[in-house]
Amino acid sequence: xxxxxxxxxxxxxxxxxxxxxxxxxxxAIYFGVEQLNMRSRSANVFxxxxxxxxxxxxxxxxxxxxxxxxxxxxxxxRQLLRSLIKEAKKQNIDAVIAADFAVIGYCRxxxxxxxxxxxxxxxxxxxxxxxxxxxxxxxxxxxxTLKQVAxxxxxxKRKNITxxxxxxxxxxxxxxxxxxxxxxxxxxxxxxxxxxxxNRGACTQNCRRSYLVKDADSGDELLVENEYxxxxxxxxxxxxxxxxxxxxxxxxxxxxxxKGADYVHTVxxxxxxxxxxxxxxxxxxxxxxxxxxxxxxxxxxxxxQGYYLGRQTGEWATQSGSAATEKKIxxxxxxxxxxxxxxxxxxxxxxxxxxxxxxxxxxxxxGMVKEKLETLYVNGAQALTADxxxxxxxxxxxxxxxxxKLYKIVDTTHA
Amino acid sequence: MPKIIxxxxxxxxxxxxxxxxxxxxxxxxxDGKAILLRGISKKGIFQLTVPGEVMEQSAAVAKACPVNxxxxx
Numbered sequence: 287x288x289x290x291x292x293x294x295x296x297x298x299x300x301x302x303x304x305x306x307x308x309x310x311x312x313x314a315i316y317f318g319v320e321q322l323n324m325r326s327r328s329a330n331v332f333x334x335x336x337x338x339x340x341x342x343x344x345x346x347x348x349x350x351x352x353x354x355x356x357x358x359x360x361x362x363x364r365q366l367l368r369s370l371i372k373e374a375k376k377q378n379i380d381a382v383i384a385a386d387f388a389v390i391g392y393c394r395x396x397x398x399x400x401x402x403x404x405x406x407x408x409x410x411x412x413x414x415x416x417x418x419x420x421x422x423x424x425x426x427x428x429x430x431t432l433k434q435v436a437x438x439x440x441x442x443k444r445k446n447i448t449x450x451x452x453x454x455x456x457x458x459x460x461x462x463x464x465x466x467x468x469x470x471x472x473x474x475x476x477x478x479x480x481x482x483x484x485n486r487g488a489c490t491q492n493c494r495r496s497y498l499v500k501d502a503d504s505g506d507e508l509l510v511e512n513e514y515x516x517x518x519x520x521x522x523x524x525x526x527x528x529x530x531x532x533x534x535x536x537x538x539x540x541x542x543x544x545k546g547a548d549y550v551h552t553v554x555x556x557x558x559x560x561x562x563x564x565x566x567x568x569x570x571x572x573x574x575x576x577x578x579x580x581x582x583x584x585x586x587x588x589x590x591q592g593y594y595l596g597r598q599t600g601e602w603a604t605q606s607g608s609a610a611t612e613k614k615i616x617x618x619x620x621x622x623x624x625x626x627x628x629x630x631x632x633x634x635x636x637x638x639x640x641x642x643x644x645x646x647x648x649x650x651x652x653g654m655v656k657e658k659l660e661t662l663y664v665n666g667a668q669a670l671t672a673d674x675x676x677x678x679x680x681x682x683x684x685x686x687x688x689x690x691k692l693y694k695i696v697d698t699t700h701a
Numbered sequence: 702m703p704k705i706i707x708x709x710x711x712x713x714x715x716x717x718x719x720x721x722x723x724x725x726x727x728x729x730x731x732d733g734k735a736i737l738l739r740g741i742s743k744k745g746i747f748q749l750t751v752p753g754e755v756m757e758q759s760a761a762v763a764k765a766c767p768v769n770x771x772x773x774x
Contacts, residue, residue, distance in 0.1 A: 321713040321733065327768060360716060362728035482767030486715050490767075 291565050292531055292538050295352075295458065296554040299325065299332075299543035302689075304343055305653030306551035311558035314350035315340075316383060318487075318543065319370060322363060323354045324405070324471070325543045326487030334373055341377040350380040354543075356403040358485045359386040371398050381423065390420050399450070404428060404460065405485075407470035411441040414455060422449030423537060425458045427470050428521070432533045432594045435459060439534030456536035461527070462553055462581075463541025465518040465592060465600070467493045475516075493517050494587075494606055517603040522581060522589035525574045527560045530594070542585075548614060548646055548693075549584040551654040556580050583612040611699050614646050620690035621677060630686030631679050639678070639694055640671040647682075649690030655682075656695070703756050705763075707737040707747040708770040717765045722758050725749070 296307035298315040307315045317340060318325050319332045332340065337353070344351040353374045359367060367389060374382060375398045382393050385405035393400040401423040408414060409427045417424055426435060435457065441447075442455050449455045466473055466484075473484045475492045482488040496513035500506070521541070523530050530538065538561060540553050556577040563569040581589070585608045590601040603609075615637060622631040632647075639645065641662055647655045663679045664672045672678045705725070712734040719726040719735060727736045740747035751759060756773065763771040 326713045360714070360728075360733075362716065362730055363714060363733040365730050366714075366733040476767075480767065481717060481765050483715055486713055486767075488713055488715065488767040 292536060292561050293350075294554060294558050294561060295537050295539045296550055297463075297540055297543040297545070298340075298550065299545070300547070301339075301343075301650035302547035302648045302653060303543075303545075303550040304340060305650060306547035306648070307554050307653070308343070308347040308349060309653040310551045310554035312349055312554045314352060314380070314537075315344060316352040316354050316539075316543075318354040320366065321487065322357050322359070322367060322370065324356055324484075324487045324489075326357070327482075327489065334370060337370075337373050337379065338377045341379055345378065352381045352383050352401060353379050354383045354403070355389050356383055356385050356405045357487055358483070359388045364388065368392055368396075371396050374398060383425070394420055394450075401425065401458070404470055405472070407472070409434070411438050411445070411447075414438060414442060414457075415445070415447050418447045418449050418455045420450065421455070422451045422453060423456045423458050425460075425537075425539065428460050428465065429469055429593050430459075431596045432526075432529055433596070435535060435594075436533040457534065458537035458539050459530070459535050460521060460541055460592075461523040461530060461538040461557060462521055464587070465521050467516045467518060467600075494603070496606065512602050512604055514603045514605070517587065517606075519588040519590045519601045519603050520586045521592040522578075522586075523591055523594060524556060524560050524577045524581060526591055526594065527557070528564045528569050531561065531564050545585055546614075547648040547654040548656070552580055552584045579611075583610055585610050611697065612695050613698050614693035615696055617645075617692045617694050619688050619692060620649065620686035621688065623682075623686040624679075625685065628681060628683055629679050630682035630684075630690070631677055632686070632690070632692045634672055634674050634676045634678065634692075636674060637694065638671055638673040644695040645680075646693040646695055647690055648693070649684075649687070651684045651687075652682075652690065702750045702752060703759075704774050705737060705740070705749045705751055705759055706772040706774060707735070707740060707749075708745075708772075709734060709737075709747055710745050711768055711770045713768055715767055717767065718762045718771060721765060722755075722762045725751070725755070725759065726762070 293313035295314045296312035298304045298317045381399040381401050383401045383403045385403040400421040402417045402421045404425040407427045476482040476484045476490040482490045493516040499508040587603040588609050618634040621633040643659045664676045714733040737747045740749040
């Protein structure tokens with residue numbers, strides 16, 4: 287049996303991603319519901335009625351589920367907030383992740399386990415000690431160095447700082463995903479430009495655009511190396527994960543609730559394997575290169591290691607959107623399933639596929655499945671290609687429904 | 702007369718509509734989302750016909766909504 291020293295915490299914004307996280311070996315997932323989470327603008331937001339289903343799926347898979355309630359809270363949110371925490375407790379959600387004192391207070395009153403969100407910007411042991419009265423897990427600020435993280439962990443042990451459970455407080459840090467230009471996500475750029483508060487989950491990603499820098503007096507434009515002067519590259523710590531774990535971190539958090547099941551599966555699996563490799567003493571340069579290649583295939587803005595190794599300035603993206611080496615093109619959706627033969631039928635709604643293509647299927651039952659197309663049956667007969675309107679059949683172990691989406695993977699490096 | 706349309710399901714409860722035009726908006730204490738006062742619901746989409754004189758303010762509210770769920774038609 288593998289010796290697991292750290293938990294991998296995966297982001298979930300849909301039931302497809304939830305299953306992908308489970309399949310890829312996550313120890314826990316986090317999700318938001320309704321409007322009180324930092325991803326409320328995202329297309330896929332769970333509702334309060336989904337909490338039960340999410341909890342049941344996680345319990346069945348033997349992993350933990352955390353509900354994120356980490357926006358700025360107003361007075362008019364109080365009743366919804368209470369009802370969400372009550373529902374989370376009723377459905378055995380393992381903890382709430384929060385930064386606002388109203389949420390912290392309600393969790394304490396309702397005896398709901400609590401984790402302190404990175405939005406609280408915890409950067410020192412005194413703050414950890416303060417919040418330990420309320421929370422067993424604390425997510426540190428992303429701007430700390432690993433040396434500072436290690437010192438905080440050492441001080442937790444030295445001072446015997448325990449949470450409400452009586453156990454030593456556990457430290458969680460972000461290890462992968464998008465970074466914000468503002469400290470601990472406290473950004474007002476969207477609010478000032480479009481009246482959309484990032485702190486209510488409505489970030490309009492203004493930082494991801496290209497900008498010119500102009501001297502207002504002379505009208506001269508400054509020469510800057512890169513127009514994306516406010517868009518940080520994505521955090522990636524896979525090549526320093528041994529150092530991250532040695533710092534004493536207990537939970538490795540992956541960012542990306544709005545991202546697809548393919549992203550969640552790939553990133554979770556890479557960090558699961560890397561964390562296990564560190565535990566087994568087989569964390570090699572060869573494996574790191576292989577994980578890095580896999581991570582580059584899914585959404586990213588280019589990678590850097592964040593501030594963990596003491597970098598004083600950030601690294602900035604060089605393009606808008608993703609720099610992923612692969613992209614997925616929507617082809618169609620599931621239409622029928624033949625359970626005895628374990629064959630799934632998909633209807634092609636856009637584009638075409640051919641033998642040799644790599645297909646990606648995402649869905650609430652399968653999570654993410656990626657495989658090379660070796661044989662193809664179109665409208666019941668063997669074929670080499672399939673086009674819009676065709677019905678193709680594939681051997682598939684799980685029930686196929688219209689919620690299953692079929693994509694073709696295209697290499698973007700040869701475009 | 703012009704109409705305000707409120708796609709309430711997608712409201713994130715920021716409260717900017719209520720702050721700017723309290724005569725037409727309230728924040729629900731039940732679910733934290735905005736309520737278009739006297740609005741008539743059709744499948745969760747609320748509509749209210751309003752006199753022309755308040756339209757300038759309503760247009761500003763529609764523009765201010767961070768998730769663009771308030772429309773004037």
